[in-house]
Amino acid sequence: MKVFIIGVSGAVGGLLARNLIDRGDDVAGLVRRKEQRTDLSAQGVKAHVAQLADLTADSLAPMLTGADVVVYTAGSNGGKREVTAAIDGEGVVKALEAARLAGVSRFVLVSVLPEAGRGHDLGDDVEFYFAVKKLIDVTVSMSDLDWLILRPSLLVDRNGIGTVALGPAQPHDEIPREDVAVTLALLLHEPRIRRRILELTQGTTPIAWAVLANVP
């Protein structure tokens, strides 16, 4: 399978790329600096260098041509509003349109549980981030592409445990990024799971079973 990852230089994107390469998949992606391309190329990832904010759907589309699926996992993680708007918002719209132009029918978005941080004083920028993420889920879910939205709970960097809770609604908790990446890789290989929003958090179900349990 040929997978193009927007956000391949990030924590989840990098773990996903490694997981897919280990499975024998062909992984490409978008980075913003040449040194990131060099690092990724040593791992077998073919990276294109460009500023996502400067790209248009037309200029991004040729990079996506030939991919079986586009995964969008870039994000500001609640940083400055202009970055959130450009990367968590407009960037997704651009990528969705570019995928359509390139003839890539599958589009997988890493989003966030909308109630994350509820009850905490998050500050305006983080509130804005959650609002943008939710509206982009709406946009992707209305697309006629073969979309899938994965909403993980709070991402943590401890080792993955290989078990999760995955389904249309999950409580907000936390989950190791490694387990998110393994779940994503298996979801990419399960085309029957499509046009769905799935929430993901730590749990007790082996990841392969959790994915199979969501096949319609």
Ligand SMILES: NC(=O)c1ccc[n+]([C@@H]2O[C@H](COP(=O)([O-])OP(=O)(O)OC[C@H]3O[C@@H](n4cnc5c(N)ncnc54)[C@H](OP(=O)(O)O)[C@@H]3O)[C@@H](O)[C@H]2O)c1
């Ligand atoms: N943090 C959480 O608890 C949490 C929970 C649920 C969902 N999420 C979502 O999960 C996704 C992946 O998270 P992660 O931990 O992998 O994030 P990460 O390690 O911070 O990676 C973010 C990715 O987005 C790219 N990016 C950020 N700002 C950019 C900009 N201005 N222009 C171009 N690219 C930019 C980064 O590129 P560089 O490497 O060049 O910086 C990187 O590839 C994000 O969409 C996040 O919103 C996060």
